Amino acid sequence: MKFGCQRLIKTMTLICLLYAYAVECKKIDVIVPPLWSNILPVLNVVKELKKYSHSATFVLSTAMDKKIRMEGISVQSVIAKSFDNISMDIVTQVVAEKLNRSKSFPFYQILERASKHCHNFMTDDELFQLLSSEKFAYAIVANAPGILCYEILAYKLSLPFVFIGAHYDSLLNRIPFNPATTPVLWSGFTDKMTFAQRVLNSLFYIIQLIKPTMPSFENLVSKYVPEKPLISNSELKNSFILQIIDGDFLIDYPLLTSPNVIMCGGLGTRSAKPLTSWLETFVKKSIEGIVIVSFGSIIKSCPEQMLNTFLLAFQKTKRLSFIFQYGDDKKEIGNTLLLPWLPQNDLLGHVKTKLFITHCGKSSVFEALYHGIPMIGFPIVHDQGANAAIIEDKGYGISMDILNFSADELVKTIENVASNKTFKNNINAASEIFHSRPQTPSQRAAYWIDLVIRYGKQHFRPSSIDMPWYSYYMIDIYLFITVGLVLGFYCFKLFLNLCSLICHRKKNVKGKQD
Structure with a gap:
């Protein structure tokens, strides 16, 4: 009788555990742009979410699905034909025009391209049917400031969604913002502004207050989800249950945040892997160390005069070797190795790396911070100017004008940053702070996502988000x-x-x- 009772208790316990597992395990749909810089941070978060028994399925383009699997990463995915039609040529055009000193900016072309992509994505009925059949419980959605796109699909699927992105928008979160001390997004100002800069910063803030939601000024719910209750674009944008920011005060300035905004800067960072033998051979040939030169995956070329200026400066810096991501072919010119692609993270983590010359993309800056490598910034577009200003302000390196520099100026800057211990000490201290935390960025993001899945958003969401705009602004x-x-x-x-x-x-x- 006693044995039978014990067996019954064990059986009931097992049933309860299985029931708890079924309740806690959630299927999550991941909808972010099919670009490696957007995918990698979420891959790391999803890896941590598996420890909480949650599973995730990515919406990917055919090319990105192939790339992820070639990296040896196991991932559940759904292929979206609407993602296969995404073209980066407009971004390449912006970069090319900037490098060629063009004063024009194809704003309307960018807006038109964004509108076309969002329209194709939001009318992809085949994708909607596939995702509907998966019975997801939640979604992780990319947050682009001011742009409403992937949130529409989450709303169409009736999925509560978590925002993830690199930029923090105080207007989205309805958090008090002081333009006298905090630079507006992408302004390029530091937290030590002059009177003129504070005036401009305040004007930029006012412009952001009145900016409409892109890519279309019409109500997107009524257009793309007429079968669902009508809500405004701003209400849909503000309906997130949690926001994960791939940002950190170590490469930014202190920000006021609400409980449903979690700073998890460095989601894409990871340990360095050993280099391939031929690349290791080139690195070992360097006398004092190597310099990594990369302007992102989009920049495959630059004007010939600019390239020659870079190469001339590299040749004059004889005691250092340079690995430069440029062109379509592998070339070795003296102490410089030109590669169409380079393992940036693995090279930054190499013991002989002394300096990183970068376009100051957020992911690249975080990788340099992770490995404690000083930087020379050559910002080109978007948030890169703001990132470069922060790098210089915090003493992690020096910012230069990519349209106005000479070979001698670059040589002098390289020697200064590579040999001056101040830059190395500053970024090493920041790197130690980064590594000293009890959780990695992806672990912290996964913990909070699991928390909001288990307990809901009511404990974290401030009432200001749900107030009418005229009440919030008093x-x-x-x-x-x-x-x-x-x-x-x-x-x-x-x-x-x-x-x-x-x-x-x-x-x-x-x-x-x-």
Whole structure:
């Protein structure tokens, strides 16, 4: 009898555990742009989420699915034909025009391309049917400031979604923002602004307040999800349950955040792997060390004059060797190795790496921080100017103008940053802080995602997000005070007029009596 009771208790315990597992295990849909810089951080987060028994399926392009599997990464995926049509030529055009000193900026072309991509994605019925059949419980969605795209599919699938992205938007989170001390997104200012910069920063902030949601100014829910309850673009954007920011005060400035915003800077960072034998051979030939030169995967070429300036500066710096991501073929010119692709993270983690010459993309800056490598920044477009300003302000390196530099200036800067211990000490200290934390960025992100899955958003979401815009910006309060003051002034004026009238009558009466 006792044995039977023990067996029954064990069976019931097992059933309870299985039930708890079924409740806790959630299927998550991941919808981010099919670009390696966007995919890698989420891959690391998903790897950690598996430890909480959650599974994730990525929406990928055919090319990105192939690339991930070639990297030896096991991933569940759904192929979206609408992703196969994404073209990066407009970004390449922006970069090319910048490098060729063009003053034009193809804003309308970018907006048109974004609108076309979002339209193709949001009308991909085949993808919608595939995702519907998977019975997802949650979604992880890329957050692009001001642009509404992937959130539409999450809403269409009735999925609560977690935002993930590199940029923090105080307007989205309805957090008080002081433009006198905090630079506006992509402004390129530091937290030590001059009077003129504070004026410009305040104007930029006001412009961001009134900016519409792109890529279309119309209501996107009514257009693409007419069968669902109608909500505004801003309401849909603000309906996230949690926001993971791939940012850190080590390469940014202190920010006010709400409990549903988690700073997890460095999601894409990882340990370095050993180099291939032929690349290791080139590295060992260097006298004092190597310099990594990379301007991102989009920049495959630059004007010939600019290339010659770089190569001339490298040849003049004889005691260092350079590995430069450029062109379509492998070439070795003196102390410089040109490669169409290079293992950037593995090279930055090599013991002989002394310096990183970069375009200051957020992922590249985090990799340099992770490995403690000083930088020379050549920002080109987007947030790169702001990142370069922070690198220089925090003493991690020096920023240069890619359109206005000479070979001698670059040689001098290389020797300064590579040999000056101040830059190395500054970024080493920041790197030690980064590594000293009890959780890695991906572990921290996974912990909070699991937390909001288990307990919901009500404990983390501030009420300010759900307030009407006129209430949050206190328009109704200001209007009430203004009306009150006007009425008070008007009543006071009437009172004075009445007093004046009474006094006037008394004088008239007294005059008649006299």
